[in-house]
Amino acid sequence: MAAPVISRAAEQSPSATQKLTIGKALNLGLRTAMENDPKVIVMGEDVGKLGGVFRITDGLQKDFGEHRVLDTPLAESGIIGTAVGLAIRGYRPVCEIQFDGFIFPGFDQIVSQVAKVHFRSEGRLRMPMVIRVPFGGGIGAVEHHSESPESYFAHTAGLRVVSCSNAVDAYWMLQQAIQCEDPVLFFEPKRYYHSGALRAEVDTAVTPAPLFSSQVLRTGNSATLVAYGPSVKVCLDAAAAADEDGTSLEVIDLRTLSPLDLGPVFESVRKTGRLIAVSEAPANSSLTSEIAMRVQQECFYSLEAPVLRVTGFDTPYPPTKLEEHFLPDLDRVLHAVDRALAW
């Protein structure tokens, strides 16, 4: 039951800091959560021997056993539905949905049970469950493998929804989500799982930022970019490019999608007067809609331009030969910045 890999790593390096990809940080976060609490169990398709199709659960079954890392039958409704029962029994299930587009067979259980058990039981039953969802595009996959369904869940009362954009958050936010007494949908930017460019120093000894908080990742004065998950990197790249042209962009990583923590966004917009919300999800009735509405309500007199959005289109995710059109990229973000500045 002990975690020999971690122990060995600790022996080799007295420092609590490790340089990790997002994928490895998630793996280490899961491992740490499982070591800290024997009630944490991992369940999903191919998460055991294979270590998940993205290898996020690599080595966990070997070290924690088949009863804590369950290769489940092939049914997402079954994964979520049995996790509800396990949570009622006192476990803290961490469910892996293999790809974003495969969550929908489990949608009924998420909306009807996971989200409502606490309310229905008047708080007597808790639902401390994490549903991990690799999401977003850019991996050249076939249909159902590149979607951004987070708005459905943010729309559903009773669920908490978060998304990490970097290795430090991946490590900490996953553990915080597991510790949360409410169900958390945890959206992971799959296209950057193994990105060497996003490898970062993860200090496992610090006190992390609160889970349900947004963070300013880059300060600037000309306009504000707000994003989450894979779109954060697009915004940081855009800000770097804009900086060369003398345009100073502030970048905020939303991190929490429900509840939204828009305080840092309001503060930023009161300074810059301009906001561009960036997301791969289609814009219609989405998180970016909610952000725009709340910002116009709170920052009406500070706005120098309408809130603009750079998002996926209101279409199904296209065949991936076309995904470069669908996905927000640096050019589309900077085009929106130009429009906001020229207003």
Add this chain to the structure above:
Amino acid sequence: MPPPEPTPMVPGSRTAAPSPHQVIEGLKATDDPRALELLTPEGERVAHPEFDPYLSDIGPEELKGFYRDMVLVRRYDREGNALQRQGQLGIWVPLLGQEAAQIGAGRALTPKDMAFPSYREHGVAWCRGVDLKDLLGIFRCSDHSSWDYQEKRFTPYTIVIGNQVLNAAGYAMGQRFDGKVGNTDEAENEATMVFFGDGATSQGDVHEGFVWASVYDAPLVFFCQNNQWAISEPTERQSRLPLYNRARGYGFPGVRVDGNDVLACLAVSRWALEQCRAGNGPVLIEAFTYRMDAHTTTDDPTRYRLSDELETWKLKDPIERVRVHLARNGLADNEFFDSVQAESDALAEQIREHCFAMPQPGPERVFANVYHDPHPVLDAQRDEYLDYLAGFEEEGVH
């Protein structure tokens, strides 16, 4: 022996032909986990009184035809795999090892029947007359499907596991509602066949498909290719019992067939389709086979299964047993085998050339066919994006 004459009956009522249960009892298959086999891995033809009538029209020429089918789809499959490795395709889903199951089932279907595939059914596509070139777009990620499914009677590939099973049940219900089962004139009758794998049997949609098809007596053949592995999970992770036994609980017959035996797959599929067309309701076929390659080109089976398992299954190769049977019985000579080989090489060449020549779809395709009726909001979004792209051209930026 010719197939038994269909019993005249009133449309919509049950036939007086032997009940599925009697047929199953005759096979002693329900409690016998061994798969029905008509052509052994060594190429021996095994006589079977109940199923041989379903092969009465299969002579040497037909068997050579099945051999050709299997060699061509395997060659196609290997070419697809190679094209993915060379970066020409985004992903490939290999059918290696499942040729007999797909050709046997596919050749049992008549033009009027409908087929609902999952995503590995390249062999069934071939039998339905889909141009194999047209499957490439899915794996090149330039389209989601490009054939006329009404003309081919073969729906678009479905990727979410098990979704298509309920859809097929609904289609088959429609066939029954339209009076296309149990007619004296056999040419009037239709059936549907749906393809899925061992992993899919755990999905709620498949369970619900069993329920719907059974209570509405829908003419639906559930064709489950049990290739032993759902990515890394063995079939034991999906079921305690052999999968064909599931049918019993829903009240319709289930049969396990050697999925590497094209003749057995053909005979059992024809029998099952006959049951459906006669109005007796659904049948489950479990084609017991083996996924000889990875789940997809992104998968690495060495992480979860032993190579000697593959070696064992290679001895049961679906193509080799037909080749041995044809050669040993003097039904085909080297000239025939060489010609099929040459034909398969030519097919591979065509596939390669087609793949290299496939155009990059234009940006307007992102917005096309989301709706049938006009949608001004989406049209405006498309126009705005195309104007944005045009701005780059004006600036001379590409």
